[in-house]
Amino acid sequence: xxxxxxxxxxxxxxxxxxxxxxxxDGVSFQIEEGEVFGLVGETxxxxxxxxxxxxxxxPFPPGKIIxxxxxFKGKDLLHLxxxxxxxxxxxxISMIFQEPMTSxxxxxxxxxxxxxxxxLHQRLDRSRASRKVLEMLQRVHIPxxxxxxxxYPHQLSGGMRQRVMIAMELSCHPLLLIAxxxxxxxxxxxxxxxxxxxxxxxxELQTSILLITHDLGVIAEMCDRVAVMYAGSIVxxxxxxxxxxxxxxxxxxxxxxxxxxVDQERETLSVxxxxxxxxxxxxxxxxxxxxxxxxxxxxxxxxxxxxQISPGHLASCYLYSKGETDG
Amino acid sequence: MDNPLLNVKHLKKYxxxxxxxxxxxxxxxxxxxxxxVIRQGETLGLVGESGxxxxxxxxxxxxxxxxxxxxxxxxxxxxxxxDKKGIRPLRRAxxxxxxxxxxxxxxxxTVSEIVGRxxxxxxxxxxxxxxxxxxxxxxxxxLMKAHLSRYPHEFSGGQRQRIGIARALxxxxxxxxxxxxxxxxxxxxxxxxxxxxxxxxxELGLTYLFISHNISVIRHISDRVAVMYLGKVVxxxxxxxxxxxxxxxxxKALLAAVPSLDPKRKRVEVILEGDVPSPINPxxxxxxxxxxxxxxxxxxxxxxxxxxxxxxxxxxCHLYSS
Numbered sequence: 001x002x003x004x005x006x007x008x009x010x011x012x013x014x015x016x017x018x019x020x021x022x023x024x025d026g027v028s029f030q031i032e033e034g035e036v037f038g039l040v041g042e043t044x045x046x047x048x049x050x051x052x053x054x055x056x057x058x059p060f061p062p063g064k065i066i067x068x069x070x071x072f073k074g075k076d077l078l079h080l081x082x083x084x085x086x087x088x089x090x091x092x093i094s095m096i097f098q099e100p101m102t103s104x105x106x107x108x109x110x111x112x113x114x115x116x117x118x119x120l121h122q123r124l125d126r127s128r129a130s131r132k133v134l135e136m137l138q139r140v141h142i143p144x145x146x147x148x149x150x151x152y153p154h155q156l157s158g159g160m161r162q163r164v165m166i167a168m169e170l171s172c173h174p175l176l177l178i179a180x181x182x183x184x185x186x187x188x189x190x191x192x193x194x195x196x197x198x199x200x201x202x203x204e205l206q207t208s209i210l211l212i213t214h215d216l217g218v219i220a221e222m223c224d225r226v227a228v229m230y231a232g233s234i235v236x237x238x239x240x241x242x243x244x245x246x247x248x249x250x251x252x253x254x255x256x257x258x259x260x261x262v263d264q265e266r267e268t269l270s271v272x273x274x275x276x277x278x279x280x281x282x283x284x285x286x287x288x289x290x291x292x293x294x295x296x297x298x299x300x301x302x303x304x305x306x307x308q309i310s311p312g313h314l315a316s317c318y319l320y321s322k323g324e325t326d327g
Numbered sequence: 328m329d330n331p332l333l334n335v336k337h338l339k340k341y342x343x344x345x346x347x348x349x350x351x352x353x354x355x356x357x358x359x360x361x362x363x364v365i366r367q368g369e370t371l372g373l374v375g376e377s378g379x380x381x382x383x384x385x386x387x388x389x390x391x392x393x394x395x396x397x398x399x400x401x402x403x404x405x406x407x408x409x410d411k412k413g414i415r416p417l418r419r420a421x422x423x424x425x426x427x428x429x430x431x432x433x434x435x436x437t438v439s440e441i442v443g444r445x446x447x448x449x450x451x452x453x454x455x456x457x458x459x460x461x462x463x464x465x466x467x468x469x470l471m472k473a474h475l476s477r478y479p480h481e482f483s484g485g486q487r488q489r490i491g492i493a494r495a496l497x498x499x500x501x502x503x504x505x506x507x508x509x510x511x512x513x514x515x516x517x518x519x520x521x522x523x524x525x526x527x528x529x530e531l532g533l534t535y536l537f538i539s540h541n542i543s544v545i546r547h548i549s550d551r552v553a554v555m556y557l558g559k560v561v562x563x564x565x566x567x568x569x570x571x572x573x574x575x576x577x578x579k580a581l582l583a584a585v586p587s588l589d590p591k592r593k594r595v596e597v598i599l600e601g602d603v604p605s606p607i608n609p610x611x612x613x614x615x616x617x618x619x620x621x622x623x624x625x626x627x628x629x630x631x632x633x634x635x636x637x638x639x640x641x642x643x644c645h646l647y648s649s
Contacts, residue, residue, distance in 0.1 A: 042513040157602045187376035188542065189599040192584040196598060214513065217543075217586030240590045258518035260547030261588055268525070269518035269547070275483060 004175060004208050005054070006030040010068035012046075012053045015061065019280040023049040023063070025232040028306075031176065036202065036209045038223035038240070040216060042255075044276060045229040047212045051178045054210075055089055073175070091121040094169035098181035100161035104153040110137075111149030114168050121172045136167040139204075140197050159190035163197060170201050177202075180212045195222060216259055220244055225312075228252045231277055231287040237306070238313040248315040250292045286317070294319055331364040331400075332502060332534050333388065338362070338397035338407075340383050344607065356606050357383040359558035360397070362633055362641075365502065370528065370535040372549030372566070374542060376581075378603060379555040381538045385504045388536065389421055390414050401502070419449045419498035426507035428487035432479040438465070438490055439475040445497040464493045467530075468523060485516035492523065496531070504536045509544060521548055542585050546570055551639070554578045557614040558606055560633060564640035574636070575644050576619045613645065621646055 012024040024046050031037045039047050052058050053065055056077060070077040072093065077085065097103045105113055111133055118129040130149075137145035140163040153161055162182065169177060179198065183191040195218065202209055211222055219226055220240060227237040228249065236249040247253045257270030274291040277283055283290050289299040298304075298318050307320040338361045341354035358380045365371045373381045386392045388399055390406055399406040401421070406414060422445075425431035432441055442461045446452040452460050462472050468489040479487055488508060495503050505524070509517040525548065527533060539545050545552055546566060553563040554577065562575040573579045580599045599618050604610050610617050616626040625645050633643040 042515060159602060187540065187603075188584040189376065189580060190602070192586075192598050193600075195586070215586070216514075217588055220588050220590040221586040223590075244588060244590050255515060258515045259588065260518075260521065260543040266547070268522050271519050271522060272515045275485075 002033055003030050004033045004035075004073065005210075006069075006071040007050075007054070008069040008071070010050070010053060010065070010070065012049050012058055012063060012065045014063045021279045022232050022282060023279060024053060025282070026068070026303075027229075027232070027234055029227050029234060029237060031208050031210060033175075033208055034202075034206050035225065036211055036223045038219040038226040039210065039212045039229060040214065040219050040226060041229035042214060042276065044231075044279070046232045047214075047229055048180055050229075051095065051180050051210065051212055054178065055093060055095060056085055057089075087121075090117060090169075090174075091172045092174055093176045093178065094172070094174040095178040095180065096162070096165050096169055096182045098184050100158065100165045100185075101153060103165060104161060106153055109150055109152060110156075110164055114149075114164070114171060117168055118171055132171060133167075136171045137164070139201070140164075140167045141193075142167070157190075158186055159193060162186065162194050166194070166197060166201065170205060170207065173205055174207060176208045176210065178210045178212070181214070182211075183218060184213065184215070191218075198222070216256070228255070231282060232279060233287060233303075233316065234306070235288065235317070236313075236315045238309075242310070242313050248309045248313065248320065249288075249317050250294050250319075251288045252315075254291075332367045332402065333365040333536075334398075334400040335361060335363050335384075335388065336398040336400070338384065338387060338399065339395045340380075340387055340392065341395045346607075353607055356558050356609060358387065358394075359606075359609070360633075361555075361558075361560050363553050363560060363563055365534060365536055368528075368532050368534055369550040370537050370548055372545035372552040373536060373538045373555060374540065374545045374552060374581075375555035376540060376603060378557075378606065380558045380606070381540075381555050382506055384555070385423070385506045385536060385538050388502075389423055389504055391423075419445070419451075420500055421502040421504065422495035422498060422500040424488070424491050424495050424503060424505040424508045426510050428484055428491055428511060429479075431491055432487055432494075434479055437476050437478055438470075441479070441490060442493045442497050445494060449498050451498065461493075461497075464496055467496070467527070468493045469519075483516075484512055485519055488512065488516075488520050489523065492520075492527070496527070500533075502534045502536065504538070506538045507540070508537075510539065510541065517544070524548065542582065554581065557603060557609055559614060559643060560641075561615065561644070562640070562642045565638075568638075568640055574640070574647060575615075575642050576621055576646075577615050580618075613643075 008028050010024055010027045014021040014023055027050060041047050054070055058065060111130060114133040115126060115129045118124055118132055119126060134145055137148060142148050142163055183194050213219060223240045226240050226243050227234045230251050236252045247256050254272035260269060272291055277287060285300040285302055286304050289295045304316045304318045306314040306316050309315055309320050338358055340358040341356050344353055344355055346353050361384060375381045387394050394407050397407060439458055439461050442464055443457040446460060458475060465474060470489055509520050537548050549566050552566050552569045553560045556577050562578045573582055601618050604617055612628045613626040613631050616622045623645055631643045631645045631648060633641055635641050636647050
């Protein structure tokens with residue numbers, strides 16, 4: 001399998017009231033074909049900005065991608081013009097958002113909105129497009145799909161709307177689906193239904209998925225590989241089993257200890273001292289060092305690169321710099 | 328049952344709604360016959376999905392809204408039929424911590440006023456000693472004296488929730504209703520607040536009704552757990568018993584729907600199909616019968632009785648009625 005998306009040293013900054021907010025400060029990762037890649041982190045760490053940067057949907061002003069490369073199928077998306085980019089959005093890369101109500105148009109029927117996408121990207125006529133819509137709605141297990149096609153978004157429940165979004169986004173068989181907190185607004189039993197549908201669709205269509213969430217349970221269930229973000233950078237990346245079994249970066253360890261678990265009893269939860277830094281006044285060196293229990297000499301001097309802990313397991317932490325001999 | 332601080336019996340709350348062009352009066356049966364007790368010094372976790380009525384139960388207990396029917400026995404006294412004046416002297420005994428720490432603090436009041444006002448209203452402290460008392464409270468929730476004269480916008484979400492907790496503690500309450508107190512917070516901040524609530528409970532002997540949709544949080548904080556579905560409690564048991572061997576089909580499905588943090592453990596597939604029915608027109612008989620895998624003919628007609636099945640476990644399901 002080849003690499004579908006390769007992001008190198010991506011920097012997206014926001015300029016506001018004379019301050020520079022470094023939302024993404026050198027992010028690199030890659031997604032293989034057919035893979036589910038998870039991006040996890042707390043509010044404001046840059047997960048969603050990463051997604052919007054890939055689709056070049058960062059509003060300018062105030063935001064701007066100021067550096068880096070986004071290679072998708074060999075092309076650098078940052079060098080495409082707006083027309084070329086538009087033919088990629090929704091067709092080759094599509095995106096599902098957290099709140100389906102805000103991404104569906106409230107004044108159009110479900111069927112009409114979905115037909116439009118297909119007509120635009122696949123050059124089918126309306127009747128064939130509409131047959132295709134029906135088929136997609138059935139594939140995401142919407143009961144009574146032909147009735148739902150004639151309904152407006154407000155007539156559907158949250159779970160149904162998210163199914164419609166999935167059907168719409170996958171109707172053009174994208175190579176990459178970006179799902180930004182796709183189940184955060186839903187109840188757990190509905191979340192379980194939606195996650196199952198995403199998995200089924202992925203297996204049928206061989207779509208790669210970039211799954212963004214703060215919910216570690218969703219990550220554990222869905223992903224093949226995981227990257228943990230903190231204050232605009234990726235601090236750790238590994239296969240899903242590895243990262244849950246032996247998290248390497250002190251931030252990841254802290255985060256793992258802070259979650260109450262359904263399958264285990266703990267009296268007290270571990271706590272990461274301090275607070276997430278202001279993105280316009282980041283600390284020098286490793287951004288986590290003011291909160292890190294293991295900090296030592298180099299940590300406040302220079303930003304640690306990604307060191308290899310074991311094959312496929314990288315952490316941006318000087319604790320692992322000794323193992324760094326083969327580059 | 329032994330030593331109940333609060334005993335809730337057949338509690339109901341119907342909200343009137345006008346439907347259609349003729350504005351026909353119907354009712355949302357938000358809470359439709361709920362029974363439970365909370366014992367002195369324990370945490371009862373109330374869990375359920377959105378719209379199941381758990382927040383309404385919290386507000387009814389605090390008499391922030393009037394119940395349509397039923398009893399709320401607080402230390403033996405029925406709150407349900409007390410009017411505003413009658414309830415006022417009792418108010419200091421129960422307090423609430425809200426979900427949204429941004430909306431629940433008055434932006435024009437300083438921390439000292441926010442936390443101190445309840446003490447003044449209930450005549451618990453002289454004006455001159457107010458700041459000293461507030462200061463002690465702030466320290467007990469992990470804030471500092473320097474925060475006294477600041478306004479809510481100067482604090483982070485976690486700190487604001489600490490202010491909310493200090494305010495709830497100000498009247499030395501017997502019962503605290505915590506309505507999704509950590510749902511607006513990131514996991515690392517949530518951990519701090521949960522630890523703080525447990526620590527305060529140990530130190531002050533507090534009793535909590537902890538309302539949440541987050542099953543992992545409920546499991547962490549509770550001693551006993553009540554599961555709600557569409558306006559009713561379907562199962563209630565000691566935490567350990569409930570999580571290790573849930574008996575109600577809804578509890579089973581709810582617990583199975585929570586993703587495990589162990590990527591190697593594949594979930595047992597008990598996926599609930601469909602959506603929660605509307606509380607305006609709930610299904611006949613057992614409300615869960617439309618989604619239940621074990622549905623019996625009886626379930627469509629008869630509402631199962633909420634009864635004790637073993638030790639401390641209560642359940643409302645025909646599978647377990649003798």
